[in-house]
Amino acid sequence: MLPSGLINAQGLTKSFGEVAAVRGIDLTIAAAETFGLLGPNGAGKSTTIHMLIGALRPDAGSVVIEPGGDVTDPNVRRRLGVAPQDLAIYPDLTAEENLAFFGKIYGLSGRRLTERVDWGLEFSGLTSRRRDRVNTYSGGMKRRLNLACAAVHEPAVLLCDEPTVGVDPQSRNHIFESIEALKADGCTLLYTTHYMEEAERLCDRVAVMDHGEILAVGTVAELVDAHGGLAEVQAELTAPPDESTQLPGTLCGTSLVVQTDRPFDVVGELAKLDIEVSSLRLDQPNLERVFLGLTGRKLRDS
């Protein structure tokens, strides 16, 4: 029995012809949680997301968003916000017009609409460009507006599908801060990305997905503990040590590599030995290593 959450998906399955895109996955996302969905291209992330928001009908399984239930119900949809990977904004409208339009179709009007449009412009850092058409914006500005349009109606659940693709570091940082602000306001976030540092920074829990299946779910620390492997200490010696010197790990010429779950103890041991070290590097296990460990290093788009 799965724990009850704001979003509960059970046995989601979807095939396109012969290709099984999603193979019976279960997901539970708690209220106010930021949940990351990681996976290489073609892993089934987008298909899963489209089923979660009701844009695709699953072949089998169900999605329930509490309270309310069926994701195809307009009252449930009113509490969802979607920032698709493709820029889902109108290039020939201004930022203000885009925000107002998406606010209106979610039922906002009058003063409330004006307030939320102003909020959206502030949120996306586009107040000074509010009356410029979107087709005059940079890629980063469009990405920020894409996110603001998804959040203009104050959704309880916000889905962000790779919201930082192709943006400059400043815009990326702005998007991070915006998402952290939404998170602080209690918004439940479902976040997909290829960038591990984004998931590490923003997500409370992460699911790694490949070949239409969820391979692992947990907090970043839990995943690293379970799938990250050992830390690695790499030391470069100034000269080959005496044969009598007992070194941990593997020595190749003057390069020493030690894999351990207690890297700092290893560094202490090296300091006590009669060797001179020219450089020292410590690699802790991280999410990227978890990701590559679970999904492999083989290219997926070749």
Add this chain to the structure above:
Amino acid sequence: MSIIITLALKDLKLFTRDRLAVFWAVAFPLLFALFFGSVFGGGGGPRGVMPIVVIDDANTDASRAFVKRLGESDSLAVDTVESAQEADNLVRRGKRVAYLKLTPEFSDSVFALFGGAQQDSASIELGVDPARSAERGMLVGLVTQTLFSGMTEQFTDPQQMMAQVTSMKATLDDAEDLNPAQKKSLDQLFDALGEFSESADASGMNDSAQQPTQSLTSGLVATKEVGRDRKGTPRSPFQITFASAIVWGLVGCATTFAASLVRERTMGTMLRLRTAPLRQWQVLGGKGLACFTAGLTISCLLLTVGVAGLGVQVGSPGLLLVALPCAAACFTGIMMVMSVIGKTEAAVAGGSWVIVMPMAMLGGGMIPLVSMPSWMLTASNISPFKYAILAIEGAIWRDLTLAELALPVTILLGLALGLYAVGVVLFRRQH
């Protein structure tokens, strides 16, 4: 309903900001109407003017007067050259339609047609390309008309008439090949003409403010104005071309909004709309309402230009209020079908024209229905273009009754509902 209006207003705003769409929906139909209206003879400038050149080898008062009268014709642009060679070259190179050479024997005497001077009179050589048979016929007619207008002038001017009579009497006196009886008869005729001219002069006929011809013919010819019966016929070519232009404007709207529906899908905004608290029929309804409104607005705009700028008369504004919405609704249905014939904007745009062009060719979008051969008119029954044009023309110049308009209007509405339903079903299947 407010959601559908919100969606439609967004689409209309996008439409007005798309220059290419505005060109196809507004500028192109307008140019179409203006161009073909002018070609069919509705131009405001001089039309049907034939450029000719004249060589005046006679160089007499009569010949100069003839050339002057010829130049006053609205149908001719006349200039003169010195040599026949030069005139011949101008015609051969196509610079002029024809040349007229007035030989030294040229005369426009009243009596030139009545015997004695026949060999010497109206010696005019007309040089014209044999391929231009229509122009040749028209030109002969215009030259003859000009000659007769000169004679009429002589008849109606007693002094000129007297001079002619005196001249002819002198010629008669000198004639040696006539027997006395013939001489006497002709002498009596000329005397009678002389007396008539004197009495006309005395009565002040030539001082009249009226035109001489009118004075001479008044009482002899009773004129009666008979207005042409124009019921069911176009008053100007623009009445035909503007009806077609309105339908082309509707086509422009249909293709634009069909492409915009595909663009929504490819851009991702459709995903946002589909995950919003909207029903699919509302999304499609908004697109349909925008297409219908744009079509109707553009129809009114084109018609306003036609009425205000080119004198297009609307026979029945009331029927037009029925015809235009029905035509706009039909093309909204066509738009819906067009939007599902491809998965990309380019595919839909290309496919749309593949659908539209045969419809236009058959249905009167290119060849006016009034000019179609009967077999083509029969074939045009399968094209929605025909019914849209027929309904609009019916209100503008065909003088249809409401009952007569009912057939095309019913077909248009039927197509609107049927095609829209087909489009919606295919759209839902695609999603």
